Amino acid sequence: MVNPSTATTVTSTPTRGGLTLALACLGAFVSYLPLVGVSAALPILGAGLHASTSQLQWITDTYILPTAVLVLSFGTLGERFGRKKIYLGAMALSCVGWVVCLTANSVPQIYVGSVLSGIGTAAMIPTTLALVGHTRPDHRSRATGIALWTGSLGLGLTLGPVFSGLIAEHAAWRWIFLPELVLCAATLIVAIVGLTESQVERTRHLDIPGQLLAILGLTGLVFGVIQGGASGWGTPAAIIAFVVAVLALPAFVVVELRSANPMFEVRLFRSAAFSGAALVMTITLFAQVGLVFTLSEYFGLVRHDSTLYIGVLLIALNGFAVVLGPALGRMMYRLTPGLVLLAGLVIGGVAALCMTSFRPDTSTGVAVLVIGLLGLGIALALAPITTIAVNSVPPQRAGTAGAANSALRQIGSALGPAVFGVVLTDRLLHTLPGHLAASGLAARDQGMVTGIVSKAGIQAGAFLHLKDGHSTGLAHAAYGLSFSDALHTCALIAGIGMLLAAIIALTLIGIRRTRM
Known part of the structure; x- marks a missing residue:
């Protein structure tokens, strides 16, 4: 992140631009491969590890949270040290993390491996984005490079669940972490030989107070949401977590405003376009990753689809970013970025609202059509957002804006599973007694089913076995309807959120042509 008042000297060896750009995109791809890949495998992870809903939320968030809180500091380290x-x-750190996950026999060990790999991703995301800017110095070619980089993220999101599904068909659950390990190791070897060095010399240091407050604030917020949903909002752990978040996050803003070398330049929000891009990015990733979490559970627990089948279905959600990435980079010169963004948010919001019609017996064709429409909207929304954020500030602050944009991307991604997991649990438990009563199941069995799902977690409802096949069928049908109700609430939140983001984009960014 560049301080305009600080003299800087850019040093680098002669750049092999094509290879460097390829490695930047490969690094982005590998970093996002597990984000949806692990989420798609949550049903088999839950069964294999006997994990609760809150533990499954943490399996996702222990990977995302380190990225969210450390991405800005690693951007600075990359500029300073190379x-x-x-x-x-x-x-290398990601490889270690995936080895830990690959050899795991417990949920805590998965947490440790995910944290290590998440730290690796925190370092990788700003570094790869900076490499794109280093190899594409002019605005037009940089926009194309960013589109390729964004498409690589989408490719990771798309292929991750497919890899997980293929492995789950033939091996134990822990082997779903093998593709990440193999690809990280291979990329590391290529980068050792082929990547050239670049750095920015500066007379500034890491913002340690800001970093610590960011860790406390964001971790407290996510922990409070997950713990409150699992154990009760009035439990000491949830209250303490929220108090920490409420104290740490405003303190973070104050510290950053007063710091001579802030890790997050709060003054960027003086730009209406940057503020709009930041809010839209956070909301969109919140909706996308939250719905991936929700849909993975829906397909696995209600429809009992295999992990591979779930991965193939999720291609419809994430594949458009890959297919349309290069074209969208060129489209922004014919249409304005703001118009592309607005269209994507509206399409995505409407598609999310259409998911409120999903039922246990919804056909695969209808599901793919709606999920594909959501994927198209998200692809259109995410393609221009980084360019809008970077081009909304003076050129000397473009690196700062890009790093902040990446951080907000991860914050939205971390909050999605946390919030949607809580909504799923609360809504399902609220509606389950009514659906059980309407099913005609015996009163004693109704109480048994409600007790099992309440105590063992909502995943237990998918594996109920009562005294006879007829009773079991009635219980599963009631569970499916309750889960569908919970899915509808999550889809409503996502849809309204994306339409609200469209209003924010129209108000703060607009659809006029911006500097490219």
């Missing part, structure tokens, strides 16, 4: 060094270190 992006190649940070790139190699990030890949």
Whole structure:
């Protein structure tokens, strides 16, 4: 992140631009491969590890949270000490993390491995984005490079669940972490030989107070949401977590405003376009990753689809970013970025609202059509957002804006599973007694089913076995209807959120042509 008042000297070896751009995109791809890949495998992870809903939420968030809170500091480290060094270190740390996950026999060990790999991703995301800017210095080619980089993120999101599904068909659940390990190791070897060094020398240091407050604030917020949903909002752990978040996050803003070398330049929000891009990015990723979490559970627990089948279905959600990425980079010169963004948010919001019609017996064709429409909207929305954020500030602050944009991307991604997991649990438990009563199941069995799902977690409802097949069928049908009700609430939140983001984009960004 560049301080305009600080003299800087850019140093680099001669850049092999094509290879560097390819490695930047490969690093982005590998970093996002597990984000949906692990989510798609949550049903088999839950069964294999006997994990509760809150534990499954943490399996997702222990990977995302380190990225959210550390991405800005690693951007600074890359500029100061060299992006190649940070790139190699990030890949090596991710390899260690995936080895830990691959050898796991418990949920806590998965947490440890996910945290290590998440730290690697925190280093990788700003480094790869900076490498794109380093190899594409002019605005037009940079926009194309960013579109390729964004498409690589989408490719990781798309192929992750497919890899998980293929492995789950033939091996134990823990082997779903193997593709990440193999690809990280291979990329590390190529980067050692082929990546050239680039860095920015500066007379500034890491913002340690800001970093600590960011960790406390964001972790407290996510922990409070998950713990409150699992154990009760009035439990000491949830209350303490929220108090920590309420104290730490405003303190973070104050510290950053007063710091000579802030890790997050709060003054960027003086730009209406940057503020709009930041809000839209956070809401969109919140909706996308939250719905991936919800749909994975819906397909696995209600429809009892295999992990591979879930991965193939989710291609419809994430594949458009890959297919349309290069085209969208060119489209923004014919249409304005704001118009592309607005269209994507409206399409995505309407598609999410259409998910409120999903039932246990919804046909695959209808599900794919709606999920594909959501994927199209998200692809259109995410393609221009980084360009809008970067181009909304003076050129000397473009790196700062890009790093902040990446951080907000991860914050939205972390909050999605946390909030949607809580909504799923609360709504399902609220509606389950009514559906059980309407099913005609015996009163004693109704109480048994409600007790099992309440105590063992909502995943237990998918594996109920009562005294006879007829009673079991009635219980499963009631559970499916309750889960569908919960899915509808999550879809409503996502849809309203994306339509609200469209209003924010129209108001703060607009659809006029911006500087490219």
